[in-house]
Amino acid sequence: MDFGKLIPRSYKNELRKAVRGEGIYLYDEDGREFIDGCSGALISSLGHGNKEVAKAVYDQLVKLEFAHPSRWRNDATLEAAEEVASIAPGDLKNVWFVSGGSEAIESALKIARQYFVERDGKGSGKTTFIARWNSYHGSTIGTMGLAGSMPRRRDFTPLFQETPKIQPHYCYRCPYGQTYPSCDLRCARSLENEILRLGPERVLAFVAEPVVGSTVGGLHPPVEYWPIVREICTKYDVLLIADEVMTGIGRTGKAFCVNHWDVIPDIICSAKAMASGYSPAGAILVSQKLVDVLKGGSGAFQHGHTYNANPATAAAVTATLRIMKRDGLFENAAARGEELMKGLRELMDIPIVGEVRGMGLMRGVEIVADKATKAPFPAKTKAAAVVTSCCMDHGLVVYPGTGMISGVAGDQFLVAPPLIVTSEQIGEILARLRSGLEDAVKKLNG
Ligand SMILES: Cc1ncc(COP(=O)(O)O)c(C=O)c1O
Missing domain, CATH: 3.40.640.10 (Type I PLP-dependent aspartate aminotransferase-like (Major domain))
Structure with a gap:
């Protein structure tokens, strides 16, 4: 991938080019729409393209x-x-x-x-x-x-x-x-x-x-x-x-x-x-x-x-x-956060979803290889990266993390959309998340 003179976060990752943002959505150079399901890294609380600011x-x-x-x-x-x-x-x-x-x-x-x-x-x-x-x-x-x-x-x-x-x-x-x-x-x-x-x-x-x-x-x-x-x-x-x-x-x-x-x-x-x-x-x-x-x-x-x-x-x-x-966005975070959590709990039927947690619009999902024993995927599987990329394929950006078990293994990701998110959009996030996780199950267990 050509980064020109720029030192990127990683020379090895394929990165789409973000060209525009509006509300909870980001658009790439091909005009494809993504839900910014983690507000970047819990930054873009007002959403993108806010002309007042x-x-x-x-x-x-x-x-x-x-x-x-x-x-x-x-x-x-x-x-x-x-x-x-x-x-x-x-x-x-x-x-x-x-x-x-x-x-x-x-x-x-x-x-x-x-x-x-x-x-x-x-x-x-x-x-x-x-x-x-x-x-x-x-x-x-x-x-x-x-x-x-x-x-x-x-x-x-x-x-x-x-x-x-x-x-x-x-x-x-x-x-x-x-x-x-x-x-x-x-x-x-x-x-x-x-x-x-x-x-x-x-x-x-x-x-x-x-x-x-x-x-x-x-x-x-x-x-x-x-x-x-x-x-x-x-x-x-x-x-x-x-x-x-x-x-x-x-x-x-x-x-x-x-x-x-x-x-x-x-x-x-x-x-x-x-x-x-x-x-x-x-x-x-x-x-x-x-x-x-x-x-x-x-x-x-x-x-x-x-x-x-x-x-x-x-x-x-x-x-x-x-x-x-x-605009009452703190209150919106509380109310939409409850809806998000309810939907995340419903994803617990997916075999790799070990735990869902968090508060307000800061929610997390822990990924496991075995729900009964809570065993993580081997670190080399890069399960969090697999889930993230499957979610991207369905137009949803989540924020992955690894290494919380003994500093090496362990996979999780954050779901934290902008505070302006609506109930309908929470539903869309959950639908895209389910599709991404189901694809990830096939890739990780297949
Ligand atoms: C809890 C916490 N503290 C500090 C930092 C560092 O912030 P920055 O990346 O703006 O330097 C971060 C960044 O993600 C964070 O999540």
Whole structure:
């Protein structure tokens, strides 16, 4: 395949050329229509071709395209911060903008460390983060050490500092061999053991995705999980950082996923749907406690990227969030998400569908070779890639992932259409999904 001078994601994958998008649909160079069943990677929540956002960005670009944030304020960014703060839980009303998810996580790690240094002095022993296995937090050197997705980081391990990790709430394959609810949430309680093992005086923060995205496809927690980890973090003076890069901005049916359990973290990381793909955007939402320490101390977050607080992105964020509010898209995600889940449950008659899960319009399907034993397909079968390509043949784009079992085997995919999706379109997605999965069964078992 000819990519010209471009370094593509893979020289070995055949990629269709996307030339146009409209609503939940993408069109290739031959005019073939595809349903964007995963919003890219949970980005395009407003759908494609939204002229209102495009106009807002254009209007801003012709007025003021850039003014460096170290020397200027600008109205677009101030306004965008107000919009983000208006949907933020609790006192997370302080907004630091970045250009994407990895930058948001890096910013959260740094502001967490700076908080303790300014609060307790430069000798603060709080230097260690705790994260979870089977997680993804970004592709920078810093975020790779934090995250626990082996396929994505294996080759780079000598480069980064490993973060201590606890097991996730993977109930379908409980790492402790237990069953919910008699397990008494051992996975959540293991955070306390890990803090005590390391010494609370060393632990800065616990970082986790409220619903696991790309690494375990839509893995949602038991309702008790986040309240328990919040309590443990508070008890040991450890900050709680929610990575809502995928789950945030209405994806699970509420503005932020932690709202489902009335949990208020110390920092939320957001990106992806924040500007719905119309501009690279991200942010951290920071609690008043942290900001007060910085304000009363050095007075500055020792951090910054050139595009932090850039007006064009800010205009895209403001327009995106206003449309979402006006059109009730968080509520639509909740209602359409229930319909999607009902339809996914009906796909359980297909022999390779092991589990369906998730919240709102962030749903996942785990693919297995044997339903009774939950045995995965051998990694070399590339079952997730086979399913994805069969779904593409039926005009449906889904988001595959692998390696959640022992870092090698295991296949799953996310179904997460734009938040504008209608009931009728959910029906169309499910029909195309069934056809794709049935073809995949023939290919994988044939
Ligand atoms: C949960 C989570 N955190 C962080 C990131 C990194 O975001 P980005 O790719 O914008 O750097 C991602 C990306 O998929 C993600 O899913």
